[in-house]
Structures are given as C-alpha cells and as structure tokens.
C-alpha cells in the first residue's frame with residue numbers, strides 16, 4: 001500500500017518536504033509518490049492544499 005497523488009495536484013510542492021522517507025518528487029505535470037519507498041504514514045496528505053493525496 002502507498003499514498004497516491006491524483007490529478008488534483010497543482011504542483012505546488014508543499015508535500016515534498018513533509019515526507020520522512022523522501023518518496024515524493026516532481027513528475028510530469030504533477031508530483032508523484034514512489035510506491036516502493038512510501039511507508040503510508042500520511043504526513044503528506046495533510047499538507048496538500050487541494051486534497052490530492054489519499055491512501056490507495
């Protein structure tokens with residue numbers, strides 16, 4: 001299981017620094033979460049202004 005970022009992402013980047021394992025990076029048009037690195041802590045979801053991050 002991993003958290004995922006939907007198309008609601010506006011690439012603001014606020015979530016990137018919240019991830020304790022560095023699983024979030026800027027992708028093509030939106031930020032992406034590396035599912036293999038994510039430990040499902042949920043820290044990123046609260047930082048997203050558009051509510052684009054959810055548990056898969």
Ligand code: SF4
Pocket residue numbers: 002003018019020021022023024033037038039040041042043044045
């Ligand atoms: Fe990183 Fe936690 Fe978000 Fe997974 S749920 S991407 S480990 S901040």
